Amino acid sequence: MEGRGVRGGFTTYAPPLHTSKPLRRTVFNRLFAVLYFSAVLALLYRHVRNLFLYPTTSFLSFSITLSLFISDLILAFMWATAQAYRVSPIRRREFPENLKRIIKDEDFPGIDVFICTADPYKEPPMNVVNTALSLMAYDYPADKISVYVSDDGGSALTLFAFMEAAKFASHWLPFCREHNIMERSPPAYFQANYPSSTPHSDKIKVINTF
Secondary structure: OOEEEEEOOEEOOOOOOOEEEEEEOOOHHHHHHHHHHHHHHHHHHHHHHHHHHHHOOOHHHHHHHHHHHHHHHHHHHHHHHEEEEEEEOOEEEEHHHHHHOOOOOHOOOOEEEEEEEEEEOOOOOHHHHHHHHHHOOOOOOOEEEEEEEEOOOOHHHHHHHHHHHHHHHHHHHHHHHHHHHOOOOOOHHHHOOOOOOOOHHHHHHHOOOO
């Protein structure tokens, strides 16, 4: 979890970006998986024995046994594929605040985000606008993230909403970065901070008139 390097003859430790801790139920999950797997094998063996070792003369009984075997085989496969995250469960904790202590802003990878919309009645322009605003307000170098909006319907209403949102973004984005706002979608921020108010939040509420 911790990066290690050599600088000036001394070993340096970088702050961790995440930690992982095994959960206590790991042993019980594995014991249950072993018991369940044994029961599945016993069930499949019973079906194979009834089909091939002691076959029945009735076509109806053979068809029912074969269908049960196929069904149990499919269910066993589905169960087996779902055990990967149960046999070794962990609790992970992230430290995004340490990221800028390890790499510089110019070393961050570029990110392109595409927002697709088509019908302004099924996808209200305000929802699309708020999505774009929350993306642009990410705690990420501004020159490393690009947000693209694809409007397949060519709606004039959506275009007007983004023209007004561009004016609001000039106030909203600096406000989020200056005050380290976590709810970067305007509706989520105003709902979370209502009815409390500060001089800064009152000012941004007045500006939010688009």
